[in-house]
Amino acid sequence: MQGFDFIVIGGGMMGAPCARHLAKAGHSVALIAAPEPAVKADWGGPFGSHFDAARITRRVAADADWSLLSRRSIDRYRDLEARSGRTIFHEVGALMAGPEDGPLAGFTEGFRRVAEGLSDAPEILGTCEVWERTGLALPEGSVASFEARHGGWMDPRAMREAQQALAVRAGAALSAQAAVAREDRVVTLADGTRVAGEHMVVATGPHAASDGLLPRRPAMKVWARTIAFARLSEAEGARLADMPSVIWVPEGWDHDLYMLPPVRYPDGHLYLKIGGQVDSPRIRSDAGMRDWFHGAGEAHVGERLLAEMRALMPGLVVEATHTEPCAVVWTETGFPYIDGAGEGVTVLCGGNGAAAKCGDELGRLGALVATGAGLADEGYAADFRAVWDADAS
Structure with a gap:
């Protein structure tokens, strides 16, 4: 069984850039990214709303933190395009x-x-x-x-492809299939393969509250x-x-x-x-x-x-x-959850309808939290702490 410093489960708008930032920092990373189904009606695995051709991107938002998340991501679009060869930003x-x-x-x-x-x-x-x-x-x-x-x-498709390709170029190992179970530090994939990691980042979007990969259920x-x-x-x-x-x-x-x-x-x-x-x-x-x-x-x-x-x-x-x-x-907070979910597990989810455009920055913040760094000096008023079902009012 191959072992890694980090396993990132979910290869979408937050998970793929998180894997890229972790790999770029020199960590060994496995990125578990279920593919987009060719025929939706035949697919029994996880779905992603980012399986689409277009999402609005902008700096302006009704909240300063969402604006900052977007600005930092938009500032990196052209570099991602140049290094990946994909056209992302129109x-x-x-x-x-x-x-x-x-x-x-x-x-x-x-x-x-x-x-x-x-x-x-x-x-x-x-x-x-x-x-x-x-x-x-x-x-x-x-x-x-x-x-x-x-x-x-x-x-978003081009963004996902760019992030995954650059993560692999930085040394990450990509598995194009779904994770079906997690037990402590071991993840089981759809084909039965088991992958071990010292730390897990669960970035499974709308599935995060129901797929059983987190040790507790996020309130969302x-x-x-x-x-x-x-x-x-x-x-x-x-x-x-x-x-x-x-x-x-x-x-x-x-x-x-x-x-x-x-x-x-x-x-x-x-x-x-x-x-x-x-x-x-x-x-x-x-x-x-x-x-x-x-x-x-x-x-x-x-x-x-x-x-x-x-x-x-x-x-x-x-x-x-x-x-x-x-x-x-x-x-519950109106912001993504980027937080420890238990020993050796980080949650990275909760787009609130606004995260596709700023996924690169959210992935970067997820990588910081997963490596034990705090977000206090990152310039955000929000702390991105998760609320768990047992804690929700």
Whole structure:
């Protein structure tokens, strides 16, 4: 049985960069990374919401710590691209908008405060200015930050491939299969192989509360979310080529939505993607996770999302639409859990719907915690401590 200093279980947005940072620091590392299934309906292993072509990336956030996590990661995108040969970052711009008045005015005030405090600060625009610049019809009374630089979208598949490839180049051993059990310092893989490590980092995303790989259960809620896609013609895609990524609050909504600009997916077509939901079902088990990802999401949710897409983009011409499943983890703290979970085990999970863009920094912080370093000097107000089920109120 081969032994390592560290075993990182989970090769997604947090786990893969954690393995890279550990290997780069000179540790022997095994990265256990289940592959993306070729056919979802036939797959019985773990699913990742990062099995996708696009995620919004931006410096602006309603919270200063989330902004710092993003900025530090975005600053490393081009280096990751240069060293891996993958195209990760598409700098098309990012717009974040909210209402000046009403229940969500605090959300707007928060991201505006963060935006105005940034170096190379983004522009602050009103509803009419956004329409003139982008052709997007925000609700009256909206205020937006517009990052022409540093924002846009990133390709999570390319990011995962880059991080894994660079981890291997730094000396990590990659196993492209799922971990099915952990006993003390030994992990059993799907093919029966057993791997030993002095320390485990469990970065299994929405599965972390139900896959049994942690010695105790993190207090987090996993929500079954539906995302909707609108397929575009090549001509319509070209017309919208300068569209930024968008986060906004539709008229009468009590939460924000997000939309990606035209992105070419593996089937060769261009799609707009929209998501954002709070009234979704809970996922409470691995069986429930498989059932959800074997489906296509909820049609009625997709209809509501697509209606808001059309309201935001008057004149949009769509060839076809469809929905797909997604899963989002919300922690008790609103921040990822990066903490000791027991003797020789670190937890690294809890994206709160915002972690894909800043996975490299989260992975770096996970590597620091796993090696016994604290995060007190890293410049964050949050301590990223985990809350466990027994401790949750």
